[in-house]
Amino acid sequence: MFSQEDLIQVARQTMPFGKYQGRVLVDLPEEYLLWFANKGWPNGNLGQWLQLALEIKINGLEQIVDPLRQPSGKKQDASKAKVRIRFDD
Numbered sequence: 001m002f003s004q005e006d007l008i009q010v011a012r013q014t015m016p017f018g019k020y021q022g023r024v025l026v027d028l029p030e031e032y033l034l035w036f037a038n039k040g041w042p043n044g045n046l047g048q049w050l051q052l053a054l055e056i057k058i059n060g061l062e063q064i065v066d067p068l069r070q071p072s073g074k075k076q077d078a079s080k081a082k083v084r085i086r087f088d089d
Helices: 004-012 030-039 044-058
Strands: none
Touching (some): 004 044
């Protein structure tokens, strides 16, 4: 079972090794996560967080971790924070 802390780690923790070293876990390509699913997950928390990242991607839920990302120190642009839907007549 995953906890709230696991979601925070998926949004902030970076990949410690490999081709995508330094990339935030939730930003890893789905194909890379599927490769781990087929070959075997790393031991410990990293393996659990990668599994969670894959579940988030498969279900299209990347936006749920966006507010949990590491604060960048910059004020977020309000135009990017809102989704606008326009219907043309």
